[in-house]
Amino acid sequence: MAGNSQRRNRRTSNKKGATVGSGGKRRRGLEGKGPTPPAEMRKGHVKQRAANAKVRQASKRPAPRRGGPKGTNELVVGRNSVFEALRDGVPASALYVQQFIDSDERVRDALRLATERGGINLMEAPRPELDRMTNGLNHQGLVLQVPPYDYAHPEDLAAEAFDAGEDPLIVALDGVTDPRNLGAVVRSVCAFGGHGVVVPERRAAGMTAGAWKTSAGTAARTPVARATNLTRALEAYQKAGITVVGLAADGELELGDVEALDGPLVVVIGSEGKGLSRLVSETCDLRVRIAMPGGAESLNAGVAAGVVLYEAARRRRR
Numbered sequence: 001m002a003g004n005s006q007r008r009n010r011r012t013s014n015k016k017g018a019t020v021g022s023g024g025k026r027r028r029g030l031e032g033k034g035p036t037p038p039a040e041m042r043k044g045h046v047k048q049r050a051a052n053a054k055v056r057q058a059s060k061r062p063a064p065r066r067g068g069p070k071g072t073n074e075l076v077v078g079r080n081s082v083f084e085a086l087r088d089g090v091p092a093s094a095l096y097v098q099q100f101i102d103s104d105e106r107v108r109d110a111l112r113l114a115t116e117r118g119g120i121n122l123m124e125a126p127r128p129e130l131d132r133m134t135n136g137l138n139h140q141g142l143v144l145q146v147p148p149y150d151y152a153h154p155e156d157l158a159a160e161a162f163d164a165g166e167d168p169l170i171v172a173l174d175g176v177t178d179p180r181n182l183g184a185v186v187r188s189v190c191a192f193g194g195h196g197v198v199v200p201e202r203r204a205a206g207m208t209a210g211a212w213k214t215s216a217g218t219a220a221r222t223p224v225a226r227a228t229n230l231t232r233a234l235e236a237y238q239k240a241g242i243t244v245v246g247l248a249a250d251g252e253l254e255l256g257d258v259e260a261l262d263g264p265l266v267v268v269i270g271s272e273g274k275g276l277s278r279l280v281s282e283t284c285d286l287r288v289r290i291a292m293p294g295g296a297e298s299l300n301a302g303v304a305a306g307v308v309l310y311e312a313a314r315r316r317r318r
Contacts, residue, residue, distance in 0.1 A: 074146040076209050077139040079106040085144055086113040089220065090212040094121040098130055098141035110142055149207035151226040154233040157196035158240055158264075160223075167264045168242055169312055172198040174230060174280045175271040176301045179205045182224075183214025184302025185269070190218035192309035193316075197222065198266075200230045231279045237266050238285065244268060246276050246284035247304055253288050255311055260286065262315035267308050269301045 076085045083106050086092065095114045101107060114120045130139050161168035171189055176182060182205040186197055205211065206226070212219050227233035234244050242264040255261075268284060270276035275298075281287065290299065290307055299307070 073148055074208055075134060076144040076146060077134050077137050077142070079104070079110065079140045079142050082106075082142040082144045083110045083113070085146070085209050085213065086110055086117070088213045089217045090144075090209045091147055091149075092117075092120050092144050093147045094123055094145040096123045096125050096130060096133070096143040096145070098139075099124050099126050101141040107142065144209075146209050146212075149224070151207070152196065152223040154198050154225040154227050155236065157198065157223060157225055158237060158242060161195045161264075166195070167262075167316070168237075168266070169194040169309070169316075170196055170198060170237070170242075170266045171305050171309070172227075172230065172234065172266055172268045173204065173270075173301060174200070174268055174276050175204065175274060176269065177203070177205050177271065178301075179208045179211035180214045181205065181301040182207070183211035183216075183219065184300075185305045186211070186215040186222050186224065187218045188302060188306040188309050190215075190222040191306075192313040194222070194309055196225060198225045198227055198230070198233060201226050201228050231283050234266065234268065234280065234283045238283075240264075242266055243286070244284050245286045245288050245308075246270075246281055247290065247308065248276055248281065248287045249289055249298060251287040251289035253286060255288050255290050255308060258286060258288055261308075261312040262318070265312060267305065267312075269304050272298050272300050 076082050076090070082095070086095075092114070095110065097107075097111070111122070114122060125133075127141070130141070130143055133139075133143060157170050158168045169189075169192075171185055171194060173182065173185065176185075176199070182197070182199065188194075189197055199205065207219065207224050215222075238244055243260040244266045245258065245260065246268040247270070268276060268280060270280070275281075276284070276287075288308075290304065292299075
């Protein structure tokens, strides 16, 4: 009996069954942990602390509000006007050509330019359709569609300058209604290293085909921002540490005496006839006059902008 009991115990003890294991911990422990993370991601590393400090510093400045209000579609009509717009680089989305048009040199050149530039749809349309599109204007069989201008937000201009490590140099226009003056200002801003132009949303010139032509192509490199309220836009610039200087015939300082020209600067230029509006004038930190020994009463916006921007650029090179 005892022998049988021992044999049964041996069989029981030798029987294989579930055993407590490591749960794979030993195997996982042998596996590599992958490549060493960059220093900026390693907790406590000097580079991580520097990166965090940079993020905190950047967060102190409000994030720029990218993008502004859109413009509207514009039509350029007439053979000479369409040819000149295409030649001068005015943006275009479509060129409408009248069916059975009598082709002359201007028509052929316009078609050639539109084809060479690419991205411009060539559309053939009957004369009544072109008459309807242009409200009966003398289109001469050619109509060029200019897409809406993509305005920046005023804060974009300063943010781009700060991000590039530069002091902003911006021109704001108050009550300037001639698109050619706006184009001339854009050209001057580009020539002297400025960062953009700000125009009010209402009662002011916008980036039309005429402004594009006067800018002589520089509008493609110089952003124009549109402000819902120019006074509030100027106040926002002041809060960002930018000096706002208004040009006025009765300004307290002459341009040569202004020390702020070599720092962050917004130059505000009014209309040739009325000058700065009251609220904008009161918002400016300084009111400055341009000495004119020749006795002229005023300068148009494009010329005035060129004079001030030249002096600012000269100061910044010193």
